[in-house]
Amino acid sequence: xxxQGNIGAVQARIRSKLTDALAPLSLKVIDESHQHAGHGGxxxxxxxxxxxxxxxxxxxxxxxxxxxxIVNSLLAEELAGRVHALAITARAPQE
Amino acid sequence: xxxxTTAIKSEIDSADVVLFMKGTPAAPQCGFSMQVCQILGxxxxxxxxxxxxxxxxxxxGIKAYSQWPTIPQLYVKGEFIGGCDITxxxxxxxELTALFDKEGIPHxxxxxx
Numbered sequence: 001x002x003x004q005g006n007i008g009a010v011q012a013r014i015r016s017k018l019t020d021a022l023a024p025l026s027l028k029v030i031d032e033s034h035q036h037a038g039h040g041g042x043x044x045x046x047x048x049x050x051x052x053x054x055x056x057x058x059x060x061x062x063x064x065x066x067x068x069x070i071v072n073s074l075l076a077e078e079l080a081g082r083v084h085a086l087a088i089t090a091r092a093p094q095e
Numbered sequence: 096x097x098x099x100t101t102a103i104k105s106e107i108d109s110a111d112v113v114l115f116m117k118g119t120p121a122a123p124q125c126g127f128s129m130q131v132c133q134i135l136g137x138x139x140x141x142x143x144x145x146x147x148x149x150x151x152x153x154x155x156g157i158k159a160y161s162q163w164p165t166i167p168q169l170y171v172k173g174e175f176i177g178g179c180d181i182t183x184x185x186x187x188x189x190e191l192t193a194l195f196d197k198e199g200i201p202h203x204x205x206x207x208x
Contacts, residue, residue: 065177087180
Protein backbone atom coordinates (compact mmCIF):
# COMPACT_ATOMS: atom_id res chain seq x y z
CA UNK A 1 0.00 0.00 0.00
CA UNK A 2 1.24 3.47 -0.82
CA UNK A 3 0.10 4.64 2.58
CA GLN A 4 2.37 2.11 4.28
CA GLY A 5 5.35 3.32 2.28
CA ASN A 6 5.07 6.78 3.80
CA ILE A 7 4.63 6.01 7.46
CA GLY A 8 7.26 7.32 9.83
CA ALA A 9 9.58 5.31 12.02
CA VAL A 10 7.70 6.08 15.23
CA GLN A 11 4.38 5.14 13.68
CA ALA A 12 5.85 1.86 12.40
CA ARG A 13 7.21 1.04 15.86
CA ILE A 14 3.85 1.76 17.52
CA ARG A 15 2.14 -0.47 14.98
CA SER A 16 4.56 -3.32 15.51
CA LYS A 17 4.44 -3.17 19.32
CA LEU A 18 0.64 -3.17 19.43
CA THR A 19 0.46 -5.95 16.83
CA ASP A 20 2.85 -8.15 18.80
CA ALA A 21 1.22 -7.58 22.18
CA LEU A 22 -2.48 -7.45 21.33
CA ALA A 23 -2.90 -9.61 18.21
CA PRO A 24 -5.48 -7.08 17.04
CA LEU A 25 -8.34 -7.95 14.70
CA SER A 26 -8.07 -4.40 13.45
CA LEU A 27 -5.51 -1.67 14.06
CA LYS A 28 -5.23 1.89 12.82
CA VAL A 29 -2.35 4.13 13.83
CA ILE A 30 -2.93 7.64 12.52
CA ASP A 31 -0.40 10.45 12.78
CA GLU A 32 -2.31 13.61 13.74
CA SER A 33 0.74 15.69 14.56
CA HIS A 34 -0.03 18.29 11.88
CA GLN A 35 -3.24 19.14 13.78
CA HIS A 36 -1.17 20.13 16.80
CA ALA A 37 1.43 22.33 15.15
CA GLY A 38 2.42 25.11 17.51
CA HIS A 39 0.76 23.38 20.43
CA GLY A 40 2.88 22.43 23.46
CA GLY A 41 4.63 19.11 22.98
CA UNK A 42 4.57 19.29 19.21
CA UNK A 43 7.76 17.99 17.66
CA UNK A 44 9.18 19.85 14.69
CA UNK A 45 9.62 16.65 12.71
CA UNK A 46 6.07 15.46 13.42
CA UNK A 47 5.15 12.04 14.83
CA UNK A 48 4.26 13.55 18.21
CA UNK A 49 0.47 13.04 18.29
CA UNK A 50 -1.21 9.79 17.27
CA UNK A 51 -4.72 8.41 17.11
CA UNK A 52 -4.93 4.68 17.73
CA UNK A 53 -7.99 2.60 16.92
CA UNK A 54 -7.58 -0.98 17.96
CA UNK A 55 -9.88 -3.99 18.26
CA UNK A 56 -8.53 -6.88 20.30
CA UNK A 57 -9.75 -9.78 22.42
CA UNK A 58 -7.35 -8.45 25.08
CA UNK A 59 -9.89 -5.72 25.91
CA UNK A 60 -12.86 -8.01 26.54
CA UNK A 61 -14.41 -7.45 29.96
CA UNK A 62 -12.08 -4.56 30.77
CA UNK A 63 -13.09 -1.00 31.63
CA UNK A 64 -12.02 1.82 29.34
CA UNK A 65 -9.44 3.09 31.80
CA UNK A 66 -7.81 -0.36 31.96
CA UNK A 67 -7.75 -0.55 28.15
CA UNK A 68 -6.04 2.82 27.90
CA UNK A 69 -3.56 1.76 30.56
CA ILE A 70 -2.66 -1.34 28.51
CA VAL A 71 -1.94 0.74 25.40
CA ASN A 72 -0.09 3.41 27.39
CA SER A 73 2.11 0.83 29.07
CA LEU A 74 2.94 -0.91 25.77
CA LEU A 75 4.00 2.44 24.38
CA ALA A 76 5.64 3.78 27.56
CA GLU A 77 8.98 4.15 25.79
CA GLU A 78 7.47 6.21 22.96
CA LEU A 79 5.45 8.34 25.40
CA ALA A 80 8.58 9.06 27.41
CA GLY A 81 10.27 10.27 24.23
CA ARG A 82 8.90 11.89 21.15
CA VAL A 83 5.23 10.97 21.45
CA HIS A 84 3.37 13.64 23.37
CA ALA A 85 -0.21 12.37 23.15
CA LEU A 86 -2.27 9.36 22.17
CA ALA A 87 -5.97 9.38 21.41
CA ILE A 88 -7.08 5.80 21.99
CA THR A 89 -10.15 3.89 20.88
CA ALA A 90 -9.91 0.34 22.23
CA ARG A 91 -12.68 -2.17 21.60
CA ALA A 92 -13.26 -5.85 22.12
CA PRO A 93 -14.36 -7.79 18.99
CA GLN A 94 -17.97 -8.25 20.13
CA GLU A 95 -18.50 -4.52 20.78
CA UNK B 96 0.66 7.86 53.25
CA UNK B 97 2.38 11.14 52.59
CA UNK B 98 0.59 14.37 53.45
CA UNK B 99 -0.18 15.06 49.82
CA THR B 100 -1.62 11.59 49.23
CA THR B 101 -3.82 12.05 52.29
CA ALA B 102 -4.95 15.44 50.99
CA ILE B 103 -5.74 14.01 47.55
CA LYS B 104 -7.61 11.05 49.02
CA SER B 105 -9.73 13.36 51.15
CA GLU B 106 -10.58 15.48 48.07
CA ILE B 107 -11.57 12.39 46.09
CA ASP B 108 -13.75 11.15 48.93
CA SER B 109 -15.34 14.55 49.59
CA ALA B 110 -17.98 14.27 46.84
CA ASP B 111 -19.59 11.60 44.64
CA VAL B 112 -18.11 13.17 41.51
CA VAL B 113 -14.75 14.96 41.67
CA LEU B 114 -12.89 16.48 38.73
CA PHE B 115 -9.21 17.42 38.91
CA MET B 116 -8.82 20.04 36.20
CA LYS B 117 -6.83 23.00 34.95
CA GLY B 118 -8.74 26.11 36.00
CA THR B 119 -12.32 26.14 37.25
CA PRO B 120 -15.63 25.16 35.61
CA ALA B 121 -16.36 28.88 35.17
CA ALA B 122 -12.91 29.58 33.73
CA PRO B 123 -11.24 26.39 32.42
CA GLN B 124 -7.59 26.90 31.42
CA CYS B 125 -7.41 23.97 29.00
CA GLY B 126 -9.68 22.62 26.26
CA PHE B 127 -9.65 19.08 27.65
CA SER B 128 -10.69 20.23 31.12
CA MET B 129 -13.38 22.38 29.52
CA GLN B 130 -14.79 19.42 27.57
CA VAL B 131 -15.22 17.31 30.69
CA CYS B 132 -16.92 20.23 32.48
CA GLN B 133 -19.29 20.61 29.54
CA ILE B 134 -20.14 16.90 29.54
CA LEU B 135 -20.82 16.87 33.30
CA GLY B 136 -22.85 20.05 32.90
CA UNK B 137 -24.83 18.51 30.07
CA UNK B 138 -25.53 15.36 32.07
CA UNK B 139 -26.55 17.65 34.91
CA UNK B 140 -24.58 15.91 37.62
CA UNK B 141 -23.26 17.96 40.52
CA UNK B 142 -19.48 17.72 40.83
CA UNK B 143 -16.65 19.11 42.87
CA UNK B 144 -13.70 20.53 40.96
CA UNK B 145 -10.10 20.83 42.10
CA UNK B 146 -7.90 23.30 40.23
CA UNK B 147 -4.48 21.64 39.88
CA UNK B 148 -2.97 24.89 38.62
CA UNK B 149 -3.49 26.35 42.09
CA UNK B 150 -1.29 23.74 43.77
CA UNK B 151 1.81 22.15 42.18
CA UNK B 152 1.89 19.41 44.84
CA UNK B 153 -1.66 18.34 43.97
CA UNK B 154 -0.89 18.58 40.25
CA UNK B 155 2.03 16.15 40.53
CA GLY B 156 0.46 14.14 43.33
CA ILE B 157 -2.73 13.29 41.46
CA LYS B 158 -0.76 11.85 38.55
CA ALA B 159 1.18 9.59 40.91
CA TYR B 160 -1.97 8.67 42.83
CA SER B 161 -3.84 7.50 39.72
CA GLN B 162 -0.79 6.37 37.76
CA TRP B 163 -2.26 8.42 34.93
CA PRO B 164 -0.08 11.03 33.26
CA THR B 165 -2.54 13.76 32.32
CA ILE B 166 -5.14 16.23 33.58
CA PRO B 167 -8.19 16.29 33.70
CA GLN B 168 -8.98 13.27 35.85
CA LEU B 169 -12.51 12.24 36.77
CA TYR B 170 -13.36 10.31 39.93
CA VAL B 171 -16.73 8.79 40.80
CA LYS B 172 -17.33 7.45 44.31
CA GLY B 173 -13.60 7.43 44.94
CA GLU B 174 -12.73 5.49 41.79
CA PHE B 175 -10.64 6.82 38.90
CA ILE B 176 -12.74 6.77 35.73
CA GLY B 177 -10.41 8.38 33.20
CA GLY B 178 -9.45 11.55 31.41
CA CYS B 179 -11.12 13.57 28.69
CA ASP B 180 -11.20 10.91 25.95
CA ILE B 181 -12.62 8.21 28.23
CA THR B 182 -15.23 10.56 29.70
CA UNK B 183 -16.33 11.65 26.23
CA UNK B 184 -16.50 8.10 24.91
CA UNK B 185 -18.50 6.96 27.96
CA UNK B 186 -20.83 9.93 27.55
CA UNK B 187 -21.42 9.15 23.87
CA UNK B 188 -22.06 5.46 24.50
CA UNK B 189 -24.37 6.12 27.47
CA GLU B 190 -21.98 4.38 29.89
CA LEU B 191 -21.45 7.57 31.88
CA THR B 192 -25.11 8.06 32.83
CA ALA B 193 -25.37 4.29 33.38
CA LEU B 194 -22.51 4.58 35.87
CA PHE B 195 -24.21 7.45 37.72
CA ASP B 196 -27.46 5.45 37.80
CA LYS B 197 -25.65 2.38 39.13
CA GLU B 198 -23.96 4.43 41.84
CA GLY B 199 -27.22 6.18 42.72
CA ILE B 200 -25.90 9.62 41.83
CA PRO B 201 -28.73 11.94 40.76
CA HIS B 202 -28.41 13.71 37.42
CA UNK B 203 -30.62 15.59 35.00
CA UNK B 204 -30.86 12.76 32.43
CA UNK B 205 -32.33 10.45 35.08
CA UNK B 206 -34.84 13.03 36.26
CA UNK B 207 -36.23 13.34 32.73
CA UNK B 208 -36.57 9.59 32.19
